[in-house]
Each structure stands twice: as C-alpha cells, then as structure tokens.
Amino acid sequence: MAQNQPDRGQRGLPGGTPRYSAFALAKKAMNYHQDWQRAWRDPAPKAEYDAVIIGGGGHGLATAYYLAAVHGMTNIAVIEKGWIGGGNTGRNTTIIRSNYLWDESAAIYEHSMKLWEGMSQDLNFNVMFSQRGVLTIAHSEHELREMSRRVHAIRLNGIDSEILGPAEIKKFVPTINIDQSIRYPVMGGFLQRRGGTARHDAVAWGYARAADDLGVDIIQKCEVTGLRRQGRKIVGVETSQGFIKTKKVGCVVAGHSSVVAAMAGIRLPIASRPLQALVSEPIKPILDTVIMSNAVHMYISQSDKGEMVLGAGVDKYNSYAQRGSFPVPEHMLAAAVELFPVLSRLRMLRHWGGIVDTCPDASPIISKTDIEGLYFDCGWGTGGFKATPGSGHVFADLIANDRPNKIAAPYTLDRFRTGLLIDEHGAAGVAH
Amino acid sequence: MLIITCPFCGPRDEAEFACGGEAHIARPLAENKISDAHFADYLFMRDNPKGLFLERWRHSAGCRRWFNVARDTVSHEIIEIYPMGSLPKKASPKAAYKASWRRDTAAEKAAVRSPNKAGGSK
Numbered sequence: 001m002a003q004n005q006p007d008r009g010q011r012g013l014p015g016g017t018p019r020y021s022a023f024a025l026a027k028k029a030m031n032y033h034q035d036w037q038r039a040w041r042d043p044a045p046k047a048e049y050d051a052v053i054i055g056g057g058g059h060g061l062a063t064a065y066y067l068a069a070v071h072g073m074t075n076i077a078v079i080e081k082g083w084i085g086g087g088n089t090g091r092n093t094t095i096i097r098s099n100y101l102w103d104e105s106a107a108i109y110e111h112s113m114k115l116w117e118g119m120s121q122d123l124n125f126n127v128m129f130s131q132r133g134v135l136t137i138a139h140s141e142h143e144l145r146e147m148s149r150r151v152h153a154i155r156l157n158g159i160d161s162e163i164l165g166p167a168e169i170k171k172f173v174p175t176i177n178i179d180q181s182i183r184y185p186v187m188g189g190f191l192q193r194r195g196g197t198a199r200h201d202a203v204a205w206g207y208a209r210a211a212d213d214l215g216v217d218i219i220q221k222c223e224v225t226g227l228r229r230q231g232r233k234i235v236g237v238e239t240s241q242g243f244i245k246t247k248k249v250g251c252v253v254a255g256h257s258s259v260v261a262a263m264a265g266i267r268l269p270i271a272s273r274p275l276q277a278l279v280s281e282p283i284k285p286i287l288d289t290v291i292m293s294n295a296v297h298m299y300i301s302q303s304d305k306g307e308m309v310l311g312a313g314v315d316k317y318n319s320y321a322q323r324g325s326f327p328v329p330e331h332m333l334a335a336a337v338e339l340f341p342v343l344s345r346l347r348m349l350r351h352w353g354g355i356v357d358t359c360p361d362a363s364p365i366i367s368k369t370d371i372e373g374l375y376f377d378c379g380w381g382t383g384g385f386k387a388t389p390g391s392g393h394v395f396a397d398l399i400a401n402d403r404p405n406k407i408a409a410p411y412t413l414d415r416f417r418t419g420l421l422i423d424e425h426g427a428a429g430v431a432h
Numbered sequence: 433m434l435i436i437t438c439p440f441c442g443p444r445d446e447a448e449f450a451c452g453g454e455a456h457i458a459r460p461l462a463e464n465k466i467s468d469a470h471f472a473d474y475l476f477m478r479d480n481p482k483g484l485f486l487e488r489w490r491h492s493a494g495c496r497r498w499f500n501v502a503r504d505t506v507s508h509e510i511i512e513i514y515p516m517g518s519l520p521k522k523a524s525p526k527a528a529y530k531a532s533w534r535r536d537t538a539a540e541k542a543a544v545r546s547p548n549k550a551g552g553s554k
Contacts, residue, residue, distance in 0.1 A: 258478075258480035258481070258482075259480075267473065268477065269477050269478055270480055271453065272480055272505070316450065316451040317434075317503075318487065318505050319505050320505050320506050321505070326433050327447045417468045417469045
C-alpha cells in the first residue's frame, strides 16, 4: 500500500509567532505567571457558520483545523459542552500505533501515523510525540503464531512491524519478567518501533490554537440540545447558547454519539461503555516503551512525569457516568504486577473513567447520513486517540466535499446494512 | 460497582454476572422478507440511552440464568429486575419500553410474538 504523504494543510511557514520561550517563562515568573496570553479566543457563537463541529475533543478540533487549513473553510465553529479536551482526549492512555491487520484499518491508522510524525511542526505546538515503540506480548504458542501471521500482513501494507523472542524482549525492556513459570509467560511479542505516545492535552491545545489562528470559533460550555431540520436537510443546531444556523454539521462526540444521533432520528450500532485508566505515583524512569498484552489485557507506559500509566478493557455494561467498576482495574493491576514485579509496591495516584463509543466490529463510523449535511465520525471505541489526526483529516475531507475519500469510504454507516464489516475485534489482537 | 439482585440467588457482586446488552430485541421470523436495512435494526442497531436502559444480565458465575434489569446509565441505579419474556411493571421502565424506537421497526413487527401478547422477546 504505497501511500502518498497526506496534505497537512501547510501553506507557508508554521502558523503564528513563537509564543513560549525560556525568556518568556522567566519574564512571566516575575509576575507570578498571571499575564500569560490566551492560547485561543473565547468567542460568542455567530448567528451562522458554513459548518459546525459538535464536540471539542481531539477528533473534533482536528476536523476543524483540517477544514480550515486544507479546505479553506474558516467560517466554522467547534462547539463543546464542557471544556476543550476535557472528555476522552484527556482521559486516554496516549498510545499511538498503526499495526492493524485489515487493509482498511492499516490505511487510516497509517495515514494518522504520518500526520503524527509532522504534527508538532504543523501546529507549531510541541505535542511531545515520542516514537518509543509499542510492544505487544504473546503468552501462548498459538498467540505467537497468530501474531507472526499478523506481522507479515502488516509489513505487506508497508508498516513497520517485527517479531521479538523472549530474550530480545528482556533486552528491550529490562524490567519485564520473562520467567516461563508464571501463569501467562512472555513467549514473544511484536514491536512497532514507530509507535509510541504523545501528550494528549497538548494535542487538543495544539489543534485548538492552530484552528483558532485560522479563524475557527471554539465555543466552550455550549451544549447541543437539538438538531433543526427542514425535511431531510440540516438547517442548524439548537444549543444552550441559542440557535446556530448552518448547512453542515459534523458530530464527533464519542460516547454521546447515540444521544446526538437520536436528536436527528438516526440509529447507530453503538454502545457507550466506561473505559478506565489509572496512574501510579511518579517514579524514576524504568520503562521507555509501551507494553500491551491482549491475553491478560493490560497496557502500560511511563509518562514523562514518571507516573506509570495503565489501562485495560471496557466495563461490561453501558454507562454515561465516566466511572467504572473495581474488578476491571483489579484485573489490570494483577496482570501488570505479574509482568512487572517491580511495580508491586507502587501506590496508585489517580484513577478515572471515560465513556467510549464501541461498535460491533470495533471499527469507527466516518459517514454521511440520510440527512443532508449531517455527518458522523464516531465508534472509535477504546482506541481513538491514535487516530486523532487521521480521523480529523478524512472527516474534514468528507464534510468539505460531501463524499468520503478512499480512506474513509469503508467506514460508512451503511456497512451494517450491507454486511461489509471491518472486523478488527479479533484482528487487532490487542485492546485498541 | 453494582450489587445485582439475582431473582434466583439474591444480591450478589457484579463480578458474578455477565451483561447481555439491550433487552427486548425480537428476532424477525426467517420467512418474513424484510429488507437488509430493517434486518440491520435487529442485528446491529442498539438502543443506547443516557438514562433508563432495559438490559439483560446473566448470573454467569452463579445459577447461570438470564433476567432483565432496568438500570439508569448515569447513576447506575437499578430500578427493576424482572424475568425474561416479561415486561417491566414499574412506571418509568414501562415508559422506556414503550418509547424505544425499536417498537416501530419493521424487524420487531416481523418478529415472533410471545404467548402473553405483550410483545416481549423470550
């Protein structure tokens, strides 16, 4: 799959003047950091926009940025019921990779990876993208065999991926326990060296600031209460700050997708579930990569602050409560301690949940609807963070041109009628 | 953390249960020639309300029997637990059952009706 470099929307030098420097930091310190400038404006909604993006998370802000930067649509707004990046964007475990089995998935996640690789330059904002590698562990002969099959398929799509044996894993991750007598021994793994992590808040802030520079209105504390239609056409959005007229509405609201869809009488195959994560107290660097395990279901990395960042699978029931049940983190921690005995006496610092929009085939929906001017980008489930730039990029293209491009086309909502599913549930091999 | 009262075993920890998702989805009869879109309503489309939700649970590490639960997806409060093949009795779950978009689908109309003629799936 020879992919061209995506159009990053760069028109000349990176936007804006440098605003943060060591000198500025020292100068503002004299005034107790009270007079830092706003990173983006706080406008009141205009009466009318060319397009309105519902949801000010990473995906929504990326959509707005690429609409403005690539497609020249600058008279647009992002409306967010809470604050920028306060939802799943600030709640995930920041893992980025593109080692997916199916061609459709490889296309969109690799598209995303290419955008990650240039993001800090594009946005003139350090998103701390760190290609520290993502290593997925196999715990049985069968899993290892299945993994090598997957690695070859991924490599055929031009995405870096390699198999490591237990000794190589031990060399790569000295803190891991490769004792073959444990319940789920480390029998091998596959590594994507270009994978890694990024600072999730910075991604939201970077896109918000870059979009704002291009004239996009970012309106926070503005909740959508209804979608106004005329026949089968969208004419505007009812919000807590009044009616906003527009012909194009892009919904990027993750866990609340079904709620917004219901306002337009659209059915989605989505179930909203809690996904929990936690961080430990900060410690000195012991882990310079990302480790995932599907069999024991746990993923772990260490943040730049030194906290161990852990996540697992979704809770078993539908919820909108941004919290989950204890057995999930308990299970996750048991797996973590077995693989990394060094963690056994660490204390937990914070623990939280986010509401993720899970799809039956574990693949997203990037689609037009049967209502003209209403578009959905949802169903990213547990793995949306890594797709932030790619999702925004293809969704902006869909909204601007009213047709999906080659990468977005398989992700139509219509696949649940035709049966052309992109079944990543088993294929991804890991929680994603 | 939920404490779920199994109708057969009494109150137990959530860890003993499996959640089966949306309740009252009736399978259309095979001989009914409904369209793919209508069949997708049955197979894939799901009610996903913010608030009262009617769902199925199974006491998988206990008696292994299924039952229905009316639960709030924001507070996690369990409003009513009632047997498979029956409809909720309390007012709010009853209203939630009637208000679901599923009641108007062709898939539901083409489904087997339960003997009590209440429209509940078995």
